[in-house]
Amino acid sequence: MPDAPHPKHRDHPNVSRSDTTDDLRARADAARAAAPPYAELQVTSNFTFLTGASHPDELVHRAAELGHRAIALTDTNSLAGIVRAHVAAKDSGMRFIVGCRVVSADAPGLAILLYPTDKASYASLCSLLTLGKRRAQKGMCILQWRDVLDRHQNLLAIAVPSSELDEHSMDILRRLRESFDNDRLSLAITRHFAQNDHHRIEQIARAGSRIGIPLVVTSDVHYHVPQRRPLHDVLTCIRTRCTIEQAGYRLHANADRHIKSPCEMHRLYAAYPDALRRTVDIAERTAGFSLDQLRYEYPDEIVPAGISPQQHLEHLTRQGALARFPGGVPDKVQLQIDHELRLIDTLGYAPYFLTVHDIVSFAVSRGILCQGRGAAANSAVCYCLGVTAVDPSRVNMLFERFVSKERDEPPDIDIDFEHERREEVIQYLYAKYGRHRAALTAEVISFRSRLAIREVGKAMGLSRDVIDKLAKDVEWWDTSVAQPHRLRELGLNPSDPFLTQTIELAMQLLGFPRHLSQHVGGFVITRAPLEYLVPIENAAMKDRTVIEWDKDDIEAMGMLKVDILGLGMLSCIRKALDLIATHEHRPLTIATIPPEDPVVYDMICKADTIGVFQIESRAQMSMLPRLKPRNYYDLVIEVAIVRPGPIQGNMVHPYLRRRNGEEPTTYFDETIRRVLGRTLGVPLFQEQAMSLAVEAAGFTPGEADQLRRAIAAWKTRGNKLAMYGERILAGMVRRGYPPEFAANVFEQIKGFAGYGFPESHAASFALLVYASCWLKKHHPGAFACALLNSQPMGFYQPAQIVRDAQAHGVSVQPVDVNRSHWDCTLEKTGNEHALRLGLRMVKGLAAADADRIAQCVAQHGPFARIESLWRQSGVKTASLRRLASADAFGSMHLPRQSALWAIQKLNDEPMPLFDHLPARSSAVVEPAYLPRPTPLGQVSHDYAAVGLSLRSHPVSFVRDRLAAMGVTPSGELEHAAKCPDKASITVAGLVLVRQRPGTASGVLFMTIEDETGTANLVVWPSVYDRFRTAIRRSNAIVCTGKVQREGAVVHVVARAIRRLSIDETAGFSKSRDFH
Amino acid sequence: MLRREPHVERLDEPLLARALRRLAIHALRFTPNVSVESPDGLWLDITGCVHLFKDEATLAHHVVRMFNRMGLVTWVAIAPWYGAAWGLARFGLKPICIVDRAHLRHATSTLPLCALRLPVDVLNALNEVGIETIEHLLAVPRAELARRYGLEVLRRLDQAFGRERELQTPIRVRPPLTINRAFAGPTDRLETIQLCAEQLISIVCQRLEQRGAGCRELLLVLTRSDLAPLDLQARSSKPTRDTRHWITLLRPRLERAHLGYGVEALTLTAGGIRTLRHEQIVQWCSDDSPATSDDLTRLADTLMSRLGAQSVRRIYERESHLPERAFAFVSVENGLDIRLPSVQSPPVERPSLLLPSPMPIRVSFLFPEGPIGSVDHEGVGRRVLSCIGPERICGEWWHRDRFVRDYYRLQTDDGAWLWIFRELTLARWFLHGEWA
Structure with missing residues (x-):
């Protein structure tokens, strides 16, 4: 299961926005009317990394409050923040000017601010920045001021001298003046409240009049309010790698770089009224361009000549439908297809679907497993095209959840590919569309708690050990470090003002962008070259290029984005299918796996689901015995129900009660039953919320989608919700529902529509859940083998996967140089297949070495002596040592120590004198003088070298000691007689998993394992606080608590936890920790 | 249970070496041949000295008692050969360990391999194959050991069991002057x-x-x-x-x-x-030669000896926008040529005289929001001819300053140039300095 993405500390303005905020705009209008005319043209946001101290939207909102006529954003050599500012400006009724501050290497004393006035000049600006960035390594931009001259048409420019104007700068100004004709060039004057302000400005004014460049006033804004000055100083320290005490003159002397009100500006620059007026002039001249004008165009090579995209799409859909429904397309599905195609035609999205279809066809042609996910699975057209796998005849489709007229933005399709072969798909896109038309979206890496505290602490000059203490203790999602008792616990003084100041600044720094990185798989593809839309830069990885905007920016701009994601389970499934085809001569695909097999559902109901897709987590495994899925749709519900939405909305228990027959299932009328019947009257899916609005309150499907989005945003900016509420009530009353019922329904919709799961997404995933369960039930060896070969993925470590496979009757053979390949394989032993662990399991072994060994063995047959293997394969002794540590010379009858002993004799350096000596043919004798290893030592060494042991479980060595302490073996937990509900119990074992779901009010779930089985612990926050160190840091624990039985689900509610030391080195297990 | 954090300090090797040498000098009362074995021990060759202390046990007790009195925890091992003694002292089970030739093998058999002063990679390689104690090591044929780990292992074994002799370099002490x-x-x-x-x-x-x-x-x-x-x-x-x-x-x-x-x-x-190899002795000095740094040092010493060490200080520049923090003092106790951080001065003018603390003054304007008309300082009023400014300097927030100052240069009618500021948060005026 992929880790859920870290929640951002600060949302993109597009995500948290509302549709209109009338009062914000009204206030901005009022402020503007009251203030004298002024527009701020030089603004540095925090997207000039480690320089600006405010977010773009903060700057825009502040300017709106103060009544500026317009505000520009001029980050250094970057356009990364303009979309955010643009969106914020729309919200607050502010005019926004796109700008950029170009700094060139050969003109250090002069920066040039550029502002486009139309689409063409914007394209020039983007390509200028692209030129500079493609020349340089990631994150840098190398430009020369002559580059600006080549692309100056229709751009407005302001030259900003950084200090006194010297001859070189004057030359450049003259040259610029020649190119930027038509009064497009200005010279900036800024008061810094420094000692020589007056003199400096006079000098600039004189120079301007000599060369003939008019003056303009700017404020050189770095933050939006003066209170941000400390943070700005700290950013300077971080950037220049010094502490605040050492910073000295690197810092500004005063807090003057904030946005000032127009009145203040008029007062300060009263001597230059023309320059003040010019700000508004420039603002008006740029009014010809707005980011809204960037209309996006789809690539067109995906359509054969002569026909339109829509026609091509309809043709492909027809073909696909026939392939999917060989017995004839059902009427319901045909109606759905027609409806979708009509909507696609109206909105002009055909090229989008064709692009995605092209990518999927490529993958299928290469045998790469792929599957669309998310809202796209609501589309029958996608099913026919082979993009998604959810059958419209089995699951209801609500196309408007995916594409709707009202949304006015193109759909967003995420496709999962086998994670190991994803790169092939990416390279195909680059090859087909070219580097200049396809690029990855960026991801803004921002400061999280740990990094923020470290950097701020370093800048403030705290000592390393204090910073380490603060940083290590903060889990990255923790924003409550400032609590006094936590500080005292760490041995720090909470009333030390320096410390509190540091923490405050670190909290302010949270969510600030740190640098741009490439997004995992979001691709942007255009018709015209991308560099006319947005600057492109080099990524850290070779052969990758990235645009400056992230996925929220892309969504706000309405561009086509396809997410090429990697899913580990797809790799695993394909490998398992390949193994089955090879060893049992039974070729299968996901589509041809026998559906609805009752024994598979038996296994699922018993929660025997380690390694299986989605339902292997703690929460899922405790839900399975209660929900008892018996068919595909039950799996869909199972995937969706264990989520924050239904849990918080209190839907889970009513559903379970109705399912078990404890509660009667009633519907108000037939309409409600149509919508909620498949979930027993309990709303679980977003589509159901939308359908309710459509069926019961008379919304159009498109409007229902708007409702869904409004509800998603209402927490951050409650606004139009009231209006929707009234419409729903009115609509339902009109259709004859009583008002209390209507109000109730609205409450329900509000409760879950925002974060409930899309049904289509659950349906896509449920297909994979079933496939993986089927494979695990019927071919456990192949499944375990494929799972091990696809690591890292999933919830569990190889040790647990192997243990689980053994519990299912698979015999597992250890790693062996003479028998193993790099990957784990199935070996035929008699009638059965045993799982042979592969050389990849040996920690630290390079794949190249492993391949060489396997090749040698294939060529020359099994080796009897290490020395001959060494000579033949030419691998270094270091690799052999790792193999020996992993006990991989068993077929040579050399246990670990003897093998190591033998290898230590070998010398990597060539000794030509000995080369022609005949190899000794004496038999290998296990040296008797080496000390015998202890069993615990063996197991410990196994874990260190391979990550698991096929001998005994580490805990079995201390079983006597545990029994003396009264510890119950975990295997006995499943027997209700021995461990009744509410009984006191003590269990012990290795820590496998620590999980703290965000919804469970701070409760921590742990799974521990001993030689008899696993135990699941529930740790409440009070207990967690008391035994924090033991819980967080121990590899193995002893837990005392009470048994909690609910049907077949058993937990131990912890009362006390302490560390269990099993002697020996602690290489036993690395727990997977989830938030 | 009381939890206390350990006190951690950076290791200062020269300091440690000097401290060990002082301890070695103390140990000279037991034997003339004492050498320092960094980082934590001494080697005393007590051949021929034992009879002065009755027997080895008594001598060991004396040693322990002497160092305990200094506050040190001491472990002593006496053995026929230094290699064995080294290992027994550090890894033996008792604080005082006396072993003779006959019992040597038995006493050292359970010692871990680090008692043999082996290099780390050899230790790791031996541990890897399960050889962890001297007993295990002795069981392995010498040829096999040499082949895999080189001759160092054999040398250390031999040093522990007397087959190879080790040379000691005793300390030499100079008598005090x-x-x-x-x-x-x-x-x-x-x-x-x-x-x-x-x-x-x-x-x-x-x-x-x-x-x-x-x-x-x-x-x-x-x-x-x-x-x-x-x-x-x-x-x-x-x-x-x-x-x-x-x-x-x-x-x-x-x-x-x-x-x-x-x-x-x-x-x-x-x-x-x-x-101090060479010292310049100035025989002649003509009157107009510049004072050498030696002269300055002598002057500083003389002043310090008369006035006290803390009274003689040097001033140096610091980087700070605040005028009162732009300099600091350092004592010359340890010499005049201490390294001071180099500082880049910004191109601002500062007055020749800075008052130790700003003095409140009264200021009146020609007209509201207009230029400054006159300045009233300690009862003396002066008319202002010209005013340059403001230069805004905010307090250093990391020192918890909360003030904001606007500085002005004033030329008064009696020819003085004053440096005043307006404290914006208090809305009061102060005089901070004057140009000569």
Whole structure:
């Protein structure tokens, strides 16, 4: 299961926005009317990394409050923040000017601010920045001021001298003046409240009049309010790698770089009224361009000549439908297809679907497993095209959840590919569309708690050990470090003002962008070259290029984005299918796996689901015995129900009660039953919320989608919700529902529509859940083998996967140089297949070495002596040592120590004198003088070298000691007689998993394992606080608590936890920790 | 349970070496052959010394007791060969371990391999195959060991069991530099005492020159007939053996000393002896040659000896926008040539005189929001001719300053240039400096 993405500390303005905020705009209008005319043209946001101290939207909102006529954003050599500012400006009724501050290497004393006035000049600006960035390594931009001259048409420019104007700068100004004709060039004057302000400005004014460049006033804004000055100083320290005490003159002397009100500006620059007026002039001249004008165009090579995209799409859909429904397309599905195609035609999205279809066809042609996910699975057209796998005849489709007229933005399709072969798909896109038309979206890496505290602490000059203490203790999602008792616990003084100041600044720094990185798989593809839309830069990885905007920016701009994601389970499934085809001569695909097999559902109901897709987590495994899925749709519900939405909305228990027959299932009328019947009257899916609005309150499907989005945003900016509420009530009353019922329904919709799961997404995933369960039930060896070969993925470590496979009757053979390949394989032993662990399991072994060994063995047959293997394969002794540590010379009858002993004799350096000596043919004798290893030592060494042991479980060595302490073996937990509900119990074992779901009010779930089985612990926050160190840091624990039985689900509610030391080195297990 | 964090400090190797040497000097009372075994031990070769302490156990007890009194936890091992003793002292099970030839093998068998002073990679390789104690190691044929780990392993084994001898490098101690003179009878005549002291200083300086060293401290003890001995100390910031200089430093002390009934003897000891190969002795100096740095050092020393070490300081520049923080003082106790951080001065003008703390003044304007008309300072009103500014300087928030100052340069009608500021948060005016 992929880790859920870290929640951002600060949302993109597009995500948290509302549709209109009338009062914000009204206030901005009022402020503007009251203030004298002024527009701020030089603004540095925090997207000039480690320089600006405010977010773009903060700057825009502040300017709106103060009544500026317009505000520009001029980050250094970057356009990364303009979309955010643009969106914020729309919200607050502010005019926004796109700008950029170009700094060139050969003109250090002069920066040039550029502002486009139309689409063409914007394209020039983007390509200028692209030129500079493609020349340089990631994150840098190398430009020369002559580059600006080549692309100056229709751009407005302001030259900003950084200090006194010297001859070189004057030359450049003259040259610029020649190119930027038509009064497009200005010279900036800024008061810094420094000692020589007056003199400096006079000098600039004189120079301007000599060369003939008019003056303009700017404020050189770095933050939006003066209170941000400390943070700005700290950013300077971080950037220049010094502490605040050492910073000295690197810092500004005063807090003057904030946005000032127009009145203040008029007062300060009263001597230059023309320059003040010019700000508004420039603002008006740029009014010809707005980011809204960037209309996006789809690539067109995906359509054969002569026909339109829509026609091509309809043709492909027809073909696909026939392939999917060989017995004839059902009427319901045909109606759905027609409806979708009509909507696609109206909105002009055909090229989008064709692009995605092209990518999927490529993958299928290469045998790469792929599957669309998310809202796209609501589309029958996608099913026919082979993009998604959810059958419209089995699951209801609500196309408007995916594409709707009202949304006015193109759909967003995420496709999962086998994670190991994803790169092939990416390279195909680059090859087909070219580097200049396809690029990855960026991801803004921002400061999280740990990094923020470290950097701020370093800048403030705290000592390393204090910073380490603060940083290590903060889990990255923790924003409550400032609590006094936590500080005292760490041995720090909470009333030390320096410390509190540091923490405050670190909290302010949270969510600030740190640098741009490439997004995992979001691709942007255009018709015209991308560099006319947005600057492109080099990524850290070779052969990758990235645009400056992230996925929220892309969504706000309405561009086509396809997410090429990697899913580990797809790799695993394909490998398992390949193994089955090879060893049992039974070729299968996901589509041809026998559906609805009752024994598979038996296994699922018993929660025997380690390694299986989605339902292997703690929460899922405790839900399975209660929900008892018996068919595909039950799996869909199972995937969706264990989520924050239904849990918080209190839907889970009513559903379970109705399912078990404890509660009667009633519907108000037939309409409600149509919508909620498949979930027993309990709303679980977003589509159901939308359908309710459509069926019961008379919304159009498109409007229902708007409702869904409004509800998603209402927490951050409650606004139009009231209006929707009234419409729903009115609509339902009109259709004859009583008002209390209507109000109730609205409450329900509000409760879950925002974060409930899309049904289509659950349906896509449920297909994979079933496939993986089927494979695990019927071919456990192949499944375990494929799972091990696809690591890292999933919830569990190889040790647990192997243990689980053994519990299912698979015999597992250890790693062996003479028998193993790099990957784990199935070996035929008699009638059965045993799982042979592969050389990849040996920690630290390079794949190249492993391949060489396997090749040698294939060529020359099994080796009897290490020395001959060494000579033949030419691998270094270091690799052999790792193999020996992993006990991989068993077929040579050399246990670990003897093998190591033998290898230590070998010398990597060539000794030509000995080369022609005949190899000794004496038999290998296990040296008797080496000390015998202890069993615990063996197991410990196994874990260190391979990550698991096929001998005994580490805990079995201390079983006597545990029994003396009264510890119950975990295997006995499943027997209700021995461990009744509410009984006191003590269990012990290795820590496998620590999980703290965000919804469970701070409760921590742990799974521990001993030689008899696993135990699941529930740790409440009070207990967690008391035994924090033991819980967080121990590899193995002893837990005392009470048994909690609910049907077949058993937990131990912890009362006390302490560390269990099993002697020996602690290489036993690395727990997977989830938030 | 009381939880306390361990106190952690950075390891200072020279300090550690010096400390061990001092301990070694103490151990000289047991045997003349003591050497320092960094980082944590001493090697005492007690061959032929045991009979002075009755037997080995008693000697060991004496050693332990001596070091315990200094506050050190001590483990002692006595063995026929140093290799074994080294291992037993550090890894043995008892604080005092005495082993003779017959029992050596048995006593060392369970020691871990690190007791043999093996390099880390060899240790790791041996541990890898399960060889962890000396017993295990002895079981392996020597040829196999040599083949895999080289001859170092065998050498260390042999050193532990006497098959190979180890050489010791004992420490050498220099006697302290002390000279004393006794008078025929007690004298309270200052000139006599001074003359004698000067002679002693001259002898000490000669001895220092022979050693090629200089000292930083001279201690003159006056043994008085009716009172306790009087200590007079003179300190120099740099090691020196200049007789004139020391006489100059010691003289003021001597002049103020209370001689009592009379002084019977003088003892002069040199402290802080450091190597000093050459020292410039200026025979001539013409009047207009610039003062050398040695002169400055001497001046500083003399001032410090008269006024006290803390009273003589140097000023240096610091990077700060706030004028009162743009400089700082440092004491010259440790010499004049201390390294100061280099500072880039910004191109701002600062007044020649900065008041130690700003003084409140009253300011009146020609008209509201207009230029400054006159300045009232300590009752003296002056008319302002011109005003340049403002220069805004905010307080340093990391020092929890909350003020904001707007500085102005004023030219007054009596020709003075003043530097004043307006404190914006208090809305009051202050005078901060003046140009000469």
